[in-house]
Amino acid sequence: MTIAIGLEGSANKLGVGIIRHTPSKPAEILSNIRHTFVSPPGEGFLPKDTAIHHRSWVVRLVKQALKESGATVKEVDCICYTKGPGMGAPLQSVAVAARTLALLWDKPLVGVNHCVGHIEMGREITGADNPVVLYVSGGNTQVIAYADQRYRIFGEALDIAIGNCLDRFARTLNISNDPAPGYNIEQMAKKGKHLIDIPYTVKGMDCSFSGILGFIDAYAGEMLSGAEKRDPDTGELITPEDLCFSLQETAFAMLVEITERAMAHVGSTQVLIVGGVGCNERLQDMMGIMARDRGGSVYATDERFCIDNGIMIAHAGLLAFQTGFTTPIDESTCTQRFRTDEVFVKWRE
Amino acid sequence: MPPRPIDGTLLKQGAEAHVYRSTFLLPNVPCLIKVRPTKPYRHxxxxxxxxxxxCVSEARLLNRCRSMGVLCPAVYFVDEKRGEIIMEWIEGPSVRDFLHDCIDGASDPGKEEDNVDVRLDALMENIGQTIGKLHDIDIIHGDLTTSNLMLKHRENSGTTSEPQQGSQALLTADTSLLDFDVVLIDFGLGQVSNSDEDKAVDLYVLERAFLSTHPRATRLFDIILDSYKRNCLGSAVVLRRLQEVRLRGRKKSMVG
Structure with missing residues (x-):
């Protein structure tokens, strides 16, 4: 029986989670709490402010997580933290906190790749055995499949991530960042009904979102400055809700298409969606229709595990720790760039 | 328009299209029917x-390639409302299958490795040349993978009278690989463009497909690039651009 505490802070969420692994049993989540830095509408979160947020909350969150878990410091076997990828300043704040805890409690440290954390947590929660993984978040868009001890990236966004595209469009429309810009776009999209023609860019198993963003930003800009846009078929006015709807329909169709290509390529029928954008129910629906057509199914988790959290770092860290992996304190750095396929996955066959 | 039942054998149910083998007009003219079924997940x-x-873009690109001397299947008939293209049947293995057989075959003690290597090198040279020619006429394939490169026995080469089937035949035959042409198929994501960026991304997609399907194929891909460099007029700019695309694709800022 092993217990790990995980600290995550690669973007605007600070998460602390405590997990227990018992051989031949599912992992037990003892606690999983999160505090999000929310920026005002029209603004993104800046690294400096986010780092300040993490520094001022980390002690409170660790204390609360320990209390909720019922575990004692003595029972904790290792401290897991996000080594990367992510924003430099927030990552550093959390790495400092992790190092401090390791020295204070005299526990080994385990540096974890954020993307691998998402994948392992998704597999654990959904029970998907060997799925093609679509990892979609504010900073990442990757189609991943496991082969020979690595999570290999089959396709990815060649420029900006899907979540970044949605977040930035939310800023253009001045949509609230609370609880998340993507969530608010999803709610607005439910009321949209006219599909406007948006560029659709798929290149093999890769895709691109910057052209879409540029197009829809310009379109929204004209609308905001008073230009009347009408649907060519019905003559009805195009609303901001229609823009959200069109953006989602187009961008998600691209994601489903590249995932389907990867599934055909590796011969898999399971899809696992992870990352913050993975909460989106429309994306889950579309993926489900595609997977059913191929005789398979889609696996997705809810916001507790899709959105960045500490428990996934604890879980992936503990998997590595159980194979004998630790990060010595003088190597316990963090890095903004850390590819998913750089991690040697010793714990899988 | 509703899909019609296709009179033919379903060969492949890919992510994008269903491919059938059938005959065109005469029972002795084999053809390939490519149908793009509706995707119920999309609006x-x-x-x-x-x-x-x-559908239309693929047919146009095939015609353009053919008229400019880049080998690809001839288009017989297009029904864009049903999403169907009927085209020439290409007999031969894909480069993907061929490479798998070569790489697996090379580890057999009975085979002469040098011989296989020479054949592979010649094939890579040929692939680089073909892509070079394609880019010189400003066509971007859009989905360059080893499955979309086929090997077809050259019709007018007098060395073998019988058409050979399958990659095993290619491997064991005495004829040099130069008797085989590289034929490009599946222009479904292709476009006409003279931009270095598009051409570089085309190469990047091939590189990624190559390295993810064949982890030991780095050396082979270098031969393709070298051949491309020599055979494509605009190659210098494109290859410089490829460096940028690699950096951006692989090491872009990734915030969790």
Missing amino acids: ATLDMRLTKHR
Whole structure:
């Protein structure tokens, strides 16, 4: 029986989670709490402010997580933290906190790749055995499949991530960042009904979102400055809700298409969606229709595990720790760039 | 328009299209029918727009390639509303299958490795040349993978009278690989463009497909690039651009 505490802070969420692994049993989540830095509408979160947020909350969150878990410091076997990828300043704040805890409690440290954390947590929660993984978040868009001890990236966004595209469009429309810009776009999209023609860019198993963003930003800009846009078929006015709807329909169709290509390529029928954008129910629906057509199914988790959290770092860290992996304190750095396929996955066959 | 039942054998149910083998007009003219079925996960308007556009664009690109001397299947008939293209049947293995057989075969003690290597090198040279020619006529394939490169026995080469089937035949035959042409198929995501960026991304997609399917194929891909460099007029700029695309694709800022 092993217990790990995980600290995550690669973007605007600070998460602390405590997990227990018992051989031949599912992992037990003892606690999983999160505090999000929310920026005002029209603004993104800046690294400096986010780092300040993490520094001022980390002690409170660790204390609360320990209390909720019922575990004692003595029972904790290792401290897991996000080594990367992510924003430099927030990552550093959390790495400092992790190092401090390791020295204070005299526990080994385990540096974890954020993307691998998402994948392992998704597999654990959904029970998907060997799925093609679509990892979609504010900073990442990757189609991943496991082969020979690595999570290999089959396709990815060649420029900006899907979540970044949605977040930035939310800023253009001045949509609230609370609880998340993507969530608010999803709610607005439910009321949209006219599909406007948006560029659709798929290149093999890769895709691109910057052209879409540029197009829809310009379109929204004209609308905001008073230009009347009408649907060519019905003559009805195009609303901001229609823009959200069109953006989602187009961008998600691209994601489903590249995932389907990867599934055909590796011969898999399971899809696992992870990352913050993975909460989106429309994306889950579309993926489900595609997977059913191929005789398979889609696996997705809810916001507790899709959105960045500490428990996934604890879980992936503990998997590595159980194979004998630790990060010595003088190597316990963090890095903004850390590819998913750089991690040697010793714990899988 | 509803899909019609296809009179033929379903060969492949890919992510994008269903491919049938059938005959065209005469029972002795084999053909390939490519159908893009509707994708129920997409909005119907978007689905129709994409299906129609891809169908027409693919047929146009095939025609353009053929008229400019880049080998690809000839288009016999197009029904863009149903998402169908009927085209020439290409007999031969894909480069993907061929490489798998070569790499697996090379580890057999009975085979002469040098011989295989020479054949592979010649094939890579040929692939680089073909892509070079394609880019010189400003066509971007859009989905360059080893499955979309086929090997076809050259018709007018007098060395073998019988058409050979399958990659095993290619491997064991005495004839040099130079008797085989590289034929490009599946222009479904292709476009006409003279931009270095598009051409570089085309190469990047091939590189990624190559390295993810064949982890030991780095050396082979270098031969392709070298051949491309020599055979494509605009190659210098494109290859410089490829460096940028690699950096951006692989090491872009990734915030969790």
